[in-house]
Amino acid sequence: MTGANEVKRTMDSRITKALSNEDAPDLNLIELLFFAYRDFTADPDLILEKIDFGRAHHRVLYFINRKPGMTVAELLDVLKITKQSLARVLKQLIDTEHVVQVTGPRDRRQRELYPTAKGRELALALALPQSRRIAQALQESGPENRRAIESFLKAMVNPDQRAQIDSLPAAG
Amino acid sequence: MTGANEVKRTMDSRITKALSNEDAPDLNLIELLFFAYRDFTADPDLILEKIDFGRAHHRVLYFINRKPGMTVAELLDVLKITKQSLARVLKQLIDTEHVVQVTGPRDRRQRELYPTAKGRELALALALPQSRRIAQALQESGPENRRAIESFLKAMVNPDQRAQIDSLPAAG
DNA sequence: AAACTAAGTCAACAAGGCTGACATATTTTT
DNA sequence: AAAAATATGTCAGCCTTGTTGACTTAGTTT
Numbered sequence: 001m002t003g004a005n006e007v008k009r010t011m012d013s014r015i016t017k018a019l020s021n022e023d024a025p026d027l028n029l030i031e032l033l034f035f036a037y038r039d040f041t042a043d044p045d046l047i048l049e050k051i052d053f054g055r056a057h058h059r060v061l062y063f064i065n066r067k068p069g070m071t072v073a074e075l076l077d078v079l080k081i082t083k084q085s086l087a088r089v090l091k092q093l094i095d096t097e098h099v100v101q102v103t104g105p106r107d108r109r110q111r112e113l114y115p116t117a118k119g120r121e122l123a124l125a126l127a128l129p130q131s132r133r134i135a136q137a138l139q140e141s142g143p144e145n146r147r148a149i150e151s152f153l154k155a156m157v158n159p160d161q162r163a164q165i166d167s168l169p170a171a172g
Numbered sequence: 173m174t175g176a177n178e179v180k181r182t183m184d185s186r187i188t189k190a191l192s193n194e195d196a197p198d199l200n201l202i203e204l205l206f207f208a209y210r211d212f213t214a215d216p217d218l219i220l221e222k223i224d225f226g227r228a229h230h231r232v233l234y235f236i237n238r239k240p241g242m243t244v245a246e247l248l249d250v251l252k253i254t255k256q257s258l259a260r261v262l263k264q265l266i267d268t269e270h271v272v273q274v275t276g277p278r279d280r281r282q283r284e285l286y287p288t289a290k291g292r293e294l295a296l297a298l299a300l301p302q303s304r305r306i307a308q309a310l311q312e313s314g315p316e317n318r319r320a321i322e323s324f325l326k327a328m329v330n331p332d333q334r335a336q337i338d339s340l341p342a343a344g
Numbered sequence: 345a346a347a348c349t350a351a352g353t354c355a356a357c358a359a360g361g362c363t364g365a366c367a368t369a370t371t372t373t374t
Numbered sequence: 375a376a377a378a379a380t381a382t383g384t385c386a387g388c389c390t391t392g393t394t395g396a397c398t399t400a401g402t403t404t
Contacts, residue, residue, distance in 0.1 A: 009308055009321040012276065012324070013271050013272065013289065014240070014285060014286035014287070014288050014290050014293075015237075015239065015240060015288065015289060015292050016240050016286060016323060017240065018237070018238055018239060018240055018340075018341040018342075019237040019238050019292070019295060019296070019299070020341055020342045021342050023296060023299075024300055024303040025303050025306075025307055026303050026306040027238065027299065027303075027309060028322065028340075028343075029304070029306050029321070029322065030234075030299065030302050030306070030324035030342065031234075031238070031337065032322060032326060032329075032337065033208075033209065033212060033325060034231070035325075035329045035336070036205075036325045036326075036328035036329055037209045038252065039203060039316065039329050039330045039333070040328055040330065053391090054389095054390060054391075055391085056392090057173035057390060058389075059206070060346085062202075062203075063330070065187075065190070065191040065334065066190055066191050066199065067190060067337045068186070068187060068188050068190055069188065069311065071350080072249075072350070072351060072352095073349095073350065076187075080210065080392065081391085081392070081393090082392075082394080083350095083352080083390055084352095084353085084354095084392090084393080084394085085393075087351090087352065087353075087393065088199050088390090088391075089390095089391085091352095100185065100186050102186065103354075104350090107349090107350080107401080107402075108399095108400080108401060108402085109349065109350040109351070109400065109401045110350060110351080111214060111350080111351065111352095112334065113370095114186035114187060114188060115186070116185050116186065116187065116193075117185065117187060119187075120187050123193070124195060124196060127191070127195075127196040127199065127202065128196055130202050131196040131197050131199075131202070133328060134197075134198040134201050134202070135197055135198060135329070136327070137325075137328045138198075138324065140323075140327040141323035141324040141326075142174050142320060142323070143321060145317065145320035145321075145323075145324060148313060148314060148317035148320050148321065149201070149317075149318075149320065149321055149324050150200065150201065150204060150316070151312075152237050152309055152312075152313040152317060152331070153201070153205060153207075153208045153309075153312065154204060154208075154214055154308075154338075155205035155206045155308070155309035155312040155313045155319035156208035156305060156306070156309045157204075157208055157211050158211045158214075161207065161211070161305065163256075164207070165203065165204065165207060165275060166217065168190075168200075169190040169192055169205065170190075170192045170193050170199075170200070172403070183404095189384095198402070226358095226359060226360070227359090227360085228360060228361090243381080244381070244382060245380095245381065245382085245385095251364090253360085253361070254361080254362065254363080255381095255382075255383080256361090256362080256363085256383095256384080256385095257360065257361055257362075259382090259383065259384075260359095260360075261360085265381095276381090277358075277362045279370075279371070279380090279381080280369080280370060280371085281369060281371070281380065281381040281382065282370095282381060282382080283381080283383095
């Protein structure tokens with residue numbers, strides 16, 4: 001309320017016209033993606049905080065469940081984080097027996113990552129509210145649009161990384 | 173030979189079957205949302221890091237541009253963060269003259285937030301790659317599906333918060 | 345034997361969330 | 375008029391999750 005932050009009135013340089021679709025197309029889709037993703041991730045967050053895990057644990061656990069036997073390098077490539085970042089949460093997932101490591105059969109330097117029964121259960125519990133939200137949204141907006149929505153979201157992904165999606169089972 | 177191998181097999185608690193759509197429906201949409209959002213936000217990140225801003229600045233600047241004159245409380249409600257978190261980035265946006273504050277005309281406790289020309293320019297520069305990505309994805313997946321995609325994403329948002337979306341101009 | 349590779353680890357740092365406590369105007373209620 | 379409530383700002387400290395850089399160990403490739 002003092003000096004530096006005082007509101008200036010003499011040089012009124014403010015813009016009062018809203019940024020609109022005329023300035024940049026599809027602003028409504030930009031913010032819909034923001035809101036949809038915000039609420040989509042809020043569901044599992046509620047479960048995670050009860051067991052002192054965060055979103056990082058969720059992502060790691062999710063992909064290990066989606067592709068059991070994934071190596072550390074593969075996981076890093078999917079998540080696009082550094083191995084030091086991964087190490088922190090992966091260690092916790094292993095310590096809490098949600099995930100186990102197995103020395104790679106072909107290349108013994110590699111570590112294959114697998115969920116345990118406990119890890120599978122948690123992954124499912126985290127996926128369920130998201131599944132429900134998606135099912136309800138599909139219902140509400142017309143189930144016949146499913147292919148279109150999948151196709152759009154896939155087209156939003158960088159072309160060189162769509163292979164990652166196809167490498168997951170039953171995700172065609 | 174019953175030793176190591178035998179023990180390893182019986183104690184082997186790992187799950188090797190991939191989590192699939194049979195376990196929870198729409199896993200493919202769960203990961204598509206993850207990948208799409210990841211790449212969608214990566215575009216503006218490249219611009220932001222050049223000027224030492226982050227995603228938090230982007231979100232604040234975006235909504236101030238979308239609804240000039242927004243108060244601090246409104247912004248907090250949209251972003252779902254605390255005022256302390258907002259203060260940090262908002263202060264920087266004000267100091268760098270991307271945003272100005274004006275004392276509320278009706279209620280003088282309020283601070284209306286407006287972009288400056290500089291702030292509008294930056295918001296546009298950040299929106300453009302996202303607009304392009306969306307336009308290209310719509311093209312690729314069939315422009316006739318636009319309404320369906322908008323409808324789906326809106327249905328993904330918590331019902332009590334869809335009013336936020338409608339309160340933005342030209343976002344019907 | 346040497347070079348490369350996969351993974352793990354230590355240390356330090358930054359962004360951007362959070363809580364709690366308190367200050368200052370201003371408006372609303374009593 | 376006084377008291378209470380509200381909108382905003384600010385100080386201080388904490389947590390998660392990302393980053394870089396340097397180095398180790400084990401195993402594979404050349």
